[in-house]
Amino acid sequence: MFTGIYIHLPYCVTKCPYCDFNSYGTEGIFPEKEYMDAVIKELNMYGDFLRNAQVDTIFFGGGTPSLFTSKSIEQIIFEISTLAKVSNYAEISLELNPKTVDKNKLIEFKEVGINRLSVGVQSFTSRKLDFYGRINKPVDSENVLIWIKDAGFTNFNIDLIYGSADETIFELEFDLKEALRFEPAHISAYCLTIEDGTEFGRLYKSGKLKLPTDKRLGEFMDHTSQVLESAGYNNYEISNFSKPGFECKHNLVYWRSNNYLGIGAGAHSHISTDSEYKWGVRWFNYRSPDKYISINNNSESPVCKKNGLSKIESLEDKVLMGLRLKKGISVSELEKKYHLDFEKEKIKYLFEDEFIIISDGYISLSKKGMLFANEIITRVLGAFH
Numbered sequence: 173m174f175t176g177i178y179i180h181l182p183y184c185v186t187k188c189p190y191c192d193f194n195s196y197g198t199e200g201i202f203p204e205k206e207y208m209d210a211v212i213k214e215l216n217m218y219g220d221f222l223r224n225a226q227v228d229t230i231f232f233g234g235g236t237p238s239l240f241t242s243k244s245i246e247q248i249i250f251e252i253s254t255l256a257k258v259s260n261y262a263e264i265s266l267e268l269n270p271k272t273v274d275k276n277k278l279i280e281f282k283e284v285g286i287n288r289l290s291v292g293v294q295s296f297t298s299r300k301l302d303f304y305g306r307i308n309k310p311v312d313s314e315n316v317l318i319w320i321k322d323a324g325f326t327n328f329n330i331d332l333i334y335g336s337a338d339e340t341i342f343e344l345e346f347d348l349k350e351a352l353r354f355e356p357a358h359i360s361a362y363c364l365t366i367e368d369g370t371e372f373g374r375l376y377k378s379g380k381l382k383l384p385t386d387k388r389l390g391e392f393m394d395h396t397s398q399v400l401e402s403a404g405y406n407n408y409e410i411s412n413f414s415k416p417g418f419e420c421k422h423n424l425v426y427w428r429s430n431n432y433l434g435i436g437a438g439a440h441s442h443i444s445t446d447s448e449y450k451w452g453v454r455w456f457n458y459r460s461p462d463k464y465i466s467i468n469n470n471s472e473s474p475v476c477k478k479n480g481l482s483k484i485e486s487l488e489d490k491v492l493m494g495l496r497l498k499k500g501i502s503v504s505e506l507e508k509k510y511h512l513d514f515e516k517e518k519i520k521y522l523f524e525d526e527f528i529i530i531s532d533g534y535i536s537l538s539k540k541g542m543l544f545a546n547e548i549i550t551r552v553l554g555a556f557h
């Protein structure tokens with residue numbers, strides 16, 4: 173079974189006001205060695221599982237993994253390769269903030285086995301970067317994207333966010349054109365979402381944050397996909413675009429509800445079949461990095477909550493994640509796996525209004541459907557009984 177390993181490195185320089193990830197602003201001062209020791213201890217707790225697994229992807233996410241030294245990253249890759257069989261073609265990704273690396277560090281990351289980088293550019297305009305509270309400036313991203321190529325990386329992603337207050341289509345177009353100038357293999361273009369518990373969430377609730385209307389966001393999403401598709405990128409997932417063959421293998425593990433092991437503070441894991449749990453099981457770790465370190469130091473499990481999935485929860489996961497993909501989900505596979513019938517008639521209006529498409533036995537969202545993904549996915553779920 174295809175297995176991905178996610179390593180969560182939760183430290184950032186500052187906390188961005190829109191971010192609801194398990195990440196912490198530290199001004200760059202954090203207990204790197206202690207955290208790495210804890211990660212290694214946790215990996216070893218899964219020794220039995222890993223012995224029988226083939227690891228096809230490793231993803232260092234955060235937080236800001238590029239704050240860690242290449243030596244720490246090398247140590248983790250080495251530990252995984254001693255515990256499990258890592259495929260020769262494994263995708264090994266690392267997220268980086270352009271403000272936190274220089275050319276030498278990129279060369280080092282390549283030398284220790286990183287073969288895919290994901291660059292948190294977010295925008296090439298100072299106005300948007302200031303709005304998002306980012307530490308990186310346009311010039312930092314431009315330098316890093318040049319150095320990445322100099323260091324020999326051919327597989328890298330540029331992260332962009334649109335939907336800032338007062339954003340114009342010209343600003344969005346500028347970001348897309350700038351990104352294309354660096355010929356990345358992959359572009360993730362996310363619409364800004366306002367999450368509870370974030371600085372933006374508080375400002376929004378108190379009426380101090382003005383955002384584009386849904387109609388306007390729809391236009392941005394449409395424009396993004398038009399520009400990137402005409403430049404040869406495949407919109408293989410709602411917010412993700414790649415050159416042929418450069419889809420993010422690690423994220424495909426999530427979208428296909430395959431097995432993944434999440435290591436680190438607050439990391440989530442999912443195993444789709446298990447001798448104990450017929451429909452799969454998922455669990456997550458304590459979120460606090462300090463607690464995560466101290467628990468592992470005591471050789472205790474950092475798992476905060478674990479639960480076996482019911483048949484319906486497992487189906488919900490499959491539909492929820494699978495419909496994010498352009499290819500969609502195989503109706504017959506789901507009917508067979510879950511012993512359920514798919515009553516197409518029940519959601520006939522979604523086909524007629526061109527929100528969903530059925531082709532070769534796969535059901536998927538149309539471009540129009542992607543704009544209302546959450547609502548439509550809930551309705552599709554209702555057609556299985």
Ligand code: SF4
Nearest residue numbers: 184187188191195235
């Ligand atoms: S750098 Fe990334 S992970 Fe860190 S706070 Fe900003 S958005 Fe969140």
